[in-house]
Amino acid sequence: MSELQIAFVFLGILFTLILIRIPIGISLILVSFGGLWSQMGWNVAWGSLGVVPHSFVSSWVLSAIPAFLFMGFICYHTRMTQGLFQAAQMWLSGLPGGLAIASILGCSGFAAVTGSSLACSAAMGKIAIPEMMRHRYSAELATGTVAAAGTIGALIPPSILMILYGIISRQPVSQLFLGGLVIGVVTMLAYSLMIMIRVKLNPALAPKVGNTATWAERFAVLSGTWPVFVIIIGVFAGLFGGIFTPTEAGAFGAALACIVALLRRTMTWAALRAAMIETLVTTASLMIICVGASLLARFLTLSGTGDALSDFILSFGASPYVIIFGIVLVYLLLGMVLEPIGAMLLTLPIVIPVVAETGFSLIWFGVVLTKLLEIGMITPPVGMNVFVIKGVVGDQVKLTTIFRGILWFLVVDLLIVLLCVIWPDIIMFLPEMMAR
Amino acid sequence: MTALTLGLTRLSNWTAALAAVAVALLVLHVTIDVIMRYFFNAPLAGTILYVASFYMVAIAFLPQALTEKDDAQISVDLLYDFFPPALRRAVLSLGYLLTVIAAGLLAVRTGQEALSKYALGTFSIEGQTRIATWPSYFLPPLGFGLMTLVAFCRFLLSLSPSAPEMPRTPVGGETGDGETMP
Amino acid sequence: KNLNYAHGYPADSAVGKAAVTFAEQVEKKSDAALSVKPFAMSLLSLSETGPGLRDGMADIGYVLTPYYSAEYATSLLLHEMNLLVNLGQDKGIESFAYAGAIADYTLNSCPECQTEFAAQNQVYTGTGVTSLYGLQCKSPVAKIEDLAGKRVRTAGAGFVRFAEHFKAVAVPLPINEVYEALSQGVIDCAMLSTPELINYNMFDVVTDVTLNVPGGLFAGVAGTNVNRSVWQALSTEERAALIWGASHMAAAMTWNFVEQEAEAIRMAEEKGIRIHTPDEAMLAPVRAFVENDLKTMVDVFKSTYRVERTAEIAAEFPAVLERWRGLVKGVGSYEDLQKIYWDELYSKIDPATYGL
Ligand code: NA
């Protein structure tokens, strides 16, 4: 068997284990360990178990994840988010699926604060999903919306993925960010439109919230929204005022949330304890998957999957469009099992020269790549955003339900990618305008 | 067996409590650093080192046993829902067994690493101060070791004929509250 | 035989390109008995390369010693003396000289360094270094007094002392956060080697670049360390080919950094960024600081890293650096540089006995 065939055998075992309900982190770790052992020998496999977990986790940039999770859980358990959703409910009650659309807008606003889609779905999940469930939204719609909307977090700047791409490909991060802003807003609008259409066709998905509020009531309810706005504005002001970096924003936001809760006298031991335990369990269950995904990337690298990929892409032929669609296909497949950073490190050295030859701009590609990798965050079987949402909702909603809820968002995403390939100017007009 | 599971449950909760302290320290340390830097031009030395090497490692690994005990590790129940009861029990047992193997391997290997870091007395230098970093290497083996024991208990319990075909499933905010195993 | 070479940098960077040169030269020298495959970032990250190489996840690795202070304490002392480059009178050859000197001293005069690498299951085969550190800022730093009150990103204890000496606020940040920190105004300046302007696209966020202040360079590298078991399993000819390759790596990465510095300055000027070349009035206080700081550094190093022979090494190394300043004087091409490294140092390593 060739190295590549062996790699596919191990990926097959991985899928099987995951499908029969073996915990995903455990499946990734065991399959990568077995793969490294069979391909590279015991020493490499055994060595990787010692090196990877500590080095992957002991990361300053990753610390934004528990911090933003804690901020979100505090906001939820001290009932700060209720006021916000009462307001959203009154103001958006006219729209079909108003709360879901409010969640998407909320995520997009939050995206301007965080660089990772995980932090985005973590923070918004705890705020938005319980409210949607309380208003008898279908579980699929409620969870799918926030999992998908979380991906906007890595599209609208700042974005950790784009920074990394900029470093590897030597493209200006600021222009990537401008392209990301465009695709982020396009995604936000397309998601909202799709929800409106779906709810219009099937009103049972999102029962209409009472529409009798007067304008006076609508303005009155805004006063209940100040706690969340204080936190969001505080985080924004700190970021744009040069007070702290995006990584530090998580901790600052969490501290601010605790202070606001104390001032409102809604901070109880029970709330703090619940927020803390949920932060720990969610972080721990994500980190073991990250460690496994990081091990898998080493196995795929060493088994020569990277070289096989470039052969595969080049086998599509010479037409630039065919090559680009080949690359899109590759990233959709990779995104199923790999987390974005691993997928990027594994493939970019091979893919960037190929893209450069097609004549497509590398800035355009960086933006589309970020979108593709973010799609991977919500595709089964390894969809990190979906796992975050699962962590947030606990046992009320099954993982498969969330993945079903993702389906329509995936369709929209694929249409957006198609649009970007056919009409690259949609991404490029803003960076090109600013470059002048 | 009951005494053992009760003991393990307490241990899981205590290590998770340590991780909770790490979350609180992370939030406080970074916030104070930001305030000191912005308002007093006097950032704290070593914030990044403490966050990355100590708090993050504690937060990621110490709650693994609690997460395992509460069945909060993330898994896919797509096909599981359609399995007949006997098959459900079989794959649950298999899952616990594989968890014992994976977490056990990790515990032993990260334990070796910790001992070698301890023997070397690894440290980092922040400014003029020497900060010992070897203690942080004992957090992964502690977390994975306890996770192995918890998974092993669950594996044994899952073999009993009266074992439920569904894992004990905690509800949202109640994880870690019950002092019970499955 | 196939050897995997993990270097943790983008394929397109100074190090990434040098790694390709290394691979080509090893293959050529060994008559294709050895082939080297460079892995850019995907196999091991920079912080993982030391332990990963030890455990055989790669056969050859680009090891950054500052990540592991306890493991490579003596080697780090040789890196910590990098501010010495500010004291030489010949400009433009600082990096070439330091790369020769640090490899020379490690191979020939530092048995502790060899022991440290052996304890990590590695064989040291020389290294290159970066170009000089400068300041990349959002406002002009044309006089040394301009530093006062600025928040400056620093890496390493020496640069922290430098910042504090000139009344700046030292802000430690990982390099991948510098771009955003500058763009948002969390920091005013970053101490970086000038090629990072290209590597991290700092062009978008800085308005002013000051060259050669603070000076110093990054030498905490063992660029082509080989896994010890792999090394010992090779034939004498194969080890000779790796040593030949290592001389190319040392020359290529250092040469690439210096060449990229010139390119970065050119690109910065094109984009309207102001370049400040320090005059004597600015350099004199920097030199005065360095002369003083070397004594501080030796004291601090002795007490924190606890290297027995600190004073002795600190006394011996400057003479070695001086010798290399003479050797690389007037070097005008990559080929010249590699020849000097080979003739004066690398050719004297005995592949039949070294590292066995
Ligand atoms: Na963002």
Ligand code: NA
């Ligand atoms: Na996926």
